[in-house]
Amino acid sequence: MWLTFGLSSLGDWLGLLATSLFAAGQVTGSTAKGLAFGGVVVARLLPTIVLGPLAGAFVDRFDRRLTMVVCDLIRFVLFASIPLVAVVGSVPVAVVWALIATFAIEVVGMFWNPAKEASVPNLVPREQLEAANQLSLIATYGVTPLLAVAIGAGLNRFLLSLVQDDPTRLAINPNDVALYLNALTFLVAALVTATIKEISTGEGRLRRSGPAGVPEPSLPTALLDGWKYAGRTPLVRGLVLGILGAFAAGGVVVGVGQFFAVGLGGGDATFYLLFGALFVGLAGGMAFGPSLVRGLSRRRWFCASIGLSGFAVAVLPFSLHLTMAIPLTVLAGTGAGMAYLAGTTLLGAEVPDAMRGRVFAFVQSTVRVVLLLSIAVSSLLVGIGGGRKIPLGAFDLDLSAARLLLLVSGVLAIVASVFSFRAMDDKPGVPLFRDLYSTLRGHSLPVPGDRSGDGLFIVFEGGEGAGKSTQARALSDWLTARGFEVVATREPGATPLGRQIRSLILDHSDDAPSARSEALLYAADRAHHVATVIRPALERGAIVVCDRYIDSSLAYQGAGRDLAPEDIEWLSRWATAELVPDLVILLDVDPSIGLTRVGDRGAVDRLEAESREFHERVRRAFLDRAATDPRRYLVLDAGSSAAMLSDRIKVRVAPLLKVRPGVPDPESADPESAAPGAEGSDVSMEAR
Ligand SMILES: Nc1ncnc2c1ncn2[C@@H]1O[C@H](COP(=O)(O)OP(=O)(O)OP(=O)(O)O)[C@@H](O)[C@H]1O
Numbered sequence: 001m002w003l004t005f006g007l008s009s010l011g012d013w014l015g016l017l018a019t020s021l022f023a024a025g026q027v028t029g030s031t032a033k034g035l036a037f038g039g040v041v042v043a044r045l046l047p048t049i050v051l052g053p054l055a056g057a058f059v060d061r062f063d064r065r066l067t068m069v070v071c072d073l074i075r076f077v078l079f080a081s082i083p084l085v086a087v088v089g090s091v092p093v094a095v096v097w098a099l100i101a102t103f104a105i106e107v108v109g110m111f112w113n114p115a116k117e118a119s120v121p122n123l124v125p126r127e128q129l130e131a132a133n134q135l136s137l138i139a140t141y142g143v144t145p146l147l148a149v150a151i152g153a154g155l156n157r158f159l160l161s162l163v164q165d166d167p168t169r170l171a172i173n174p175n176d177v178a179l180y181l182n183a184l185t186f187l188v189a190a191l192v193t194a195t196i197k198e199i200s201t202g203e204g205r206l207r208r209s210g211p212a213g214v215p216e217p218s219l220p221t222a223l224l225d226g227w228k229y230a231g232r233t234p235l236v237r238g239l240v241l242g243i244l245g246a247f248a249a250g251g252v253v254v255g256v257g258q259f260f261a262v263g264l265g266g267g268d269a270t271f272y273l274l275f276g277a278l279f280v281g282l283a284g285g286m287a288f289g290p291s292l293v294r295g296l297s298r299r300r301w302f303c304a305s306i307g308l309s310g311f312a313v314a315v316l317p318f319s320l321h322l323t324m325a326i327p328l329t330v331l332a333g334t335g336a337g338m339a340y341l342a343g344t345t346l347l348g349a350e351v352p353d354a355m356r357g358r359v360f361a362f363v364q365s366t367v368r369v370v371l372l373l374s375i376a377v378s379s380l381l382v383g384i385g386g387g388r389k390i391p392l393g394a395f396d397l398d399l400s401a402a403r404l405l406l407l408v409s410g411v412l413a414i415v416a417s418v419f420s421f422r423a424m425d426d427k428p429g430v431p432l433f434r435d436l437y438s439t440l441r442g443h444s445l446p447v448p449g450d451r452s453g454d455g456l457f458i459v460f461e462g463g464e465g466a467g468k469s470t471q472a473r474a475l476s477d478w479l480t481a482r483g484f485e486v487v488a489t490r491e492p493g494a495t496p497l498g499r500q501i502r503s504l505i506l507d508h509s510d511d512a513p514s515a516r517s518e519a520l521l522y523a524a525d526r527a528h529h530v531a532t533v534i535r536p537a538l539e540r541g542a543i544v545v546c547d548r549y550i551d552s553s554l555a556y557q558g559a560g561r562d563l564a565p566e567d568i569e570w571l572s573r574w575a576t577a578e579l580v581p582d583l584v585i586l587l588d589v590d591p592s593i594g595l596t597r598v599g600d601r602g603a604v605d606r607l608e609a610e611s612r613e614f615h616e617r618v619r620r621a622f623l624d625r626a627a628t629d630p631r632r633y634l635v636l637d638a639g640s641s642a643a644m645l646s647d648r649i650k651v652r653v654a655p656l657l658k659v660r661p662g663v664p665d666p667e668s669a670d671p672e673s674a675a676p677g678a679e680g681s682d683v684s685m686e687a688r
């Protein structure tokens with residue numbers, strides 16, 4: 001599948017190079033060659049502006065697989081027709097046809113691209129979307145352009161070698177061969193795409209067979225809906241703004257690159273070096289960015305990447321020498337590559353399928369327009385602006401319009417990143433730079449609960465029969481004995497409403513809830529529990545000790561039931577209005593031990609009766625979750641004795657307790673509670 005998409009991308013790049021060279025090759029004189037070459041490039045960009053948005057609305061309404069297959073077939077015919085027309089027609093006809101065909105190819109690409117982008121999220125599980133986008137973007141912007149150049153040059157060399165390097169003896173022009181080869185890539189892509197049935201799925205197609213009597217919106221209405229959606233959704237607004245800012249800055253770098261290279265004392269070779277550095281950074285950002293930032297919120301990563309790119313572009317004009325300009329250019333490319341990957345993944349994951357085609361088309365077309373404009377305007381301004389040199393000892397500082405433009409565009413990209421951040425940040429209250437620093441060291445900072453009052457929220461988590469109730473009771477008794485107000489509670493079923501929900505979920509019944517309704521029922525119980533029991537208690541300053549919370553949903557519904565963990569996390573965050581525990585005590589137990597303990601207790605409920613594999617997945621998910629934030633988790637081996645576990649827990653909880661008037665200091669009051677040698681530890685795995 002990725003090979004097919006890559007093949008179409010290769011066709012795209014090879015096609016642009018081959019057609020531009022073909023058009024330039026048909027005429028003589030540098031002005032005519034330049035016009036023919038430039039004409040092809042303009043012909044490739046023009047349809048985007050006119051047709052891009054319409055194509056998105058089309059893609060959301062029609063079968064995406066069919067759209068992609070038809071597009072590839074049309075491109076096959078068009079590319080093959082370019083050299084064929086040259087064989088039968090005159091030179092002007094061949095050039096005009098090359099322009100018309102190129103225009104038509106771009107129009108077709110306008111439909112293929114959003115169809116592909118909108119299909120990817122339906123083809124891979126959500127958690128693999130980023131990796132899939134990574135592969136696709138590296139193929140599109142890293143491998144295939146280079147491959148296109150290599151194939152073009154290699155073909156030329158190969159054909160010339162057949163005629164002892166005498167071009168006049170060539171029976172066929174190498175560019176013609178490249179075009180035929182290119183046409184073939186589209187034919188193969190069409191045939192393979194036709195076999196990938198999953199591309200057709202998605203709400204866009206399902207909607208057509210949706211509720212009877214609901215009329216389908218017309219194309220203009222669908223288009224308008226797409227724009228309205230982009231305008232009123234903060235995430236999409238932030239993404240579009242950020243992407244445009246980054247591309248505008250990138251356009252300026254390209255537009256002023258040649259003048260900047262001259263300012264650095266170089267020439268064309270310096271320009272190519274800078275250009276190459278930008279692409280090295282781009283590919284590096286896409287390839288290594290995700291493993292660098294790991295757990296960082298993807299929204300924050302996106303904004304920070306644009307900020308990084310803007311910063312590098314803003315500092316670039318202060319380069320005195322190429323050795324300084326190259327690393328900065330790589331950095332600018334790295335930021336842009338990471339931003340593009342994060343932006344594409346966010347759009348794929350968070351924009352509903354029915355809207356995705358339009359949103360992708362909207363982003364792609366505005367990006368192209370902004371890129372084109374920024375290249376054109378900056379190269380014009382830099383030509384008009386000129387510059388002068390200021391002697392600085394060993395170096396001359398070139399104070400030119402090129403440097404000024406770089407500075408301005410870098411600053412603009414930083415401003416765009418700030419606006420994007422404001423529009424889409426999903427961790428309000430958590431300082432960005434601290435979060436970044438913490439993430440680079442291994443774990444991102446948790447979102448603090450919106451808490452008034454100074455209570456303490458402690459949660460026990462773990463598999464069946466791990467001993468959560470036993471330990472929660474022991475801790476509550478210990479705290480109560482020390483004069484604290486303790487609210488001992490549990491999920492599901494701590495409230496009258498919750499008890500009804502608990503029986504709906506856990507009782508054996510012929511009408512057992514489906515995975516999604518089960519997740520919603522747990523979330524409903526939690527929302528009510530937090531609103532009516534936990535939050536009021538915390539506001540009073542009480543200590544809440546809760547048997548199970550959000551992590552149970554992530555482990556049982558996310559890993560056990562195989563629902564997307566991001567969905568469960570979002571649902572839980574929404575249900576609790578972001579209330580995060582101060583401490584999570586995870587009692588880790590082998591499911592066979594826990595389930596035996598539970599079985600000894602009597603009849604098992606619906607979830608306890610799930611398979612051994614289910615409970616193994618649950619256990620792993622709990623441990624994975626704890627590993628992301630070791631400071632907030634205490635992981636204990638629940639195979640140890642209850643008394644030993646209890647001691648460990650007291651040692652961990654004691655430093656969190658606030659000394660109140662009339663309440664004995666918990667750290668000094670109960671010497672028998674503290675296990676020797678374990679005080680104050682931030683340990684992530686104890687009692688093993
Ligand atoms: N550390 C321990 N070692 C051995 N048995 C234990 C230990 N802790 C608890 N038990 C026993 O295991 C059984 C289950 O304990 P408990 O109800 O506390 O577990 P739980 O994790 O709350 O179970 P559930 O998943 O059903 O909520 C009880 O019979 C309890 O006495």
Ligand SMILES: Cc1cn([C@H]2C[C@H](O)[C@@H](COP(=O)(O)O)O2)c(=O)[nH]c1=O
Nearest residue numbers: 491492522548549552553556557607608
């Ligand atoms: C909160 C929560 C719980 N579960 C599961 C886990 C257990 O099998 C039961 C609760 O039983 P317990 O004896 O009270 O521990 O429900 C879940 O699947 N998802 C959740 O969010």
